[in-house]
């Protein structure tokens with residue numbers, strides 16, 4: 001059971017969730033052992049946790065699904081779900097067919113709306129071990145935090161340094177970027193909750209999200225030409241990034257590539273040091289060509 005601990009002066013909270021330490025991992029443990037089966041793959045539906053929702057065919061706990069939602073066996077809070085992106089163990093949003101990305105976003109919307117009465121519903125995606133992913137099979141998570149817990153979240157930043165836009169979204173690098181190559185996606189229709197996203201917006205967002213993830217993965221994977229005047233930073237061990245969907249009014253998606261570690265100065269001051277000017281990040285990402293699928 002999660003325990004919420006407030007700070008005396010700052011109105012910030014810590015969640016103590018000891019059960020999290022028991023969760024399995026694909027990463028090599030100190031003993032060098034590796035999980036042999038992937039419990040998120042088709043055929044292992046009975047193992048990982050209570051099935052809450054699925055898109056596609058098949059009875060609960062059987063194969064045939066396209067997107068599957070299960071309870072997290074090692075929850076952070078009382079409501080913690082895992083959204084398995086597809087039966088494919090390797091392909092994630094940057095590689096899956098757009099029709100599948102659309103299904104994932106539709107499931108995000110459905111689970112957000114189901115969980116909204118329970119508190120703040122936060123949907124997030126961790127890719128790569130340094131970004132906190134413990135199981136490689138592409139998946140997102142939804143965690144609900146009780147309403148009475150105040151969250152330390154950002155409101156939508158002013159739209160500047162636009163990378164590209166579609167008919168319904170703008171992709172940009174805010175001047176207040178705490179991380180190198182941080183990218184935000186905002187709907188042009190403002191002051192909505194994520195759960196209010198329309199079918200047309202989902203279709204558009206699938207392409208926009210895939211497009212910007214490809215640009216980031218290509219550039220930060222070292223596939224890009226050198227951009228004079230912009231420091232070259234790359235992923236150290238394959239793509240590693242987080243994104244989350246802002247849970248509140250005026251929703252946005254924030255993508256944070258994990259290229260650097262936070263260090264003592266930042267811990268001691270609460271200040272972020274960003275080694276890439278967001279003006280440069282936007283310019284570099286604007287120039288990256290991505291093939292349409």
Ligand SMILES: [Zn+2]
Pocket residue numbers: 038039040041042088089137
């Ligand atoms: Zn798998």
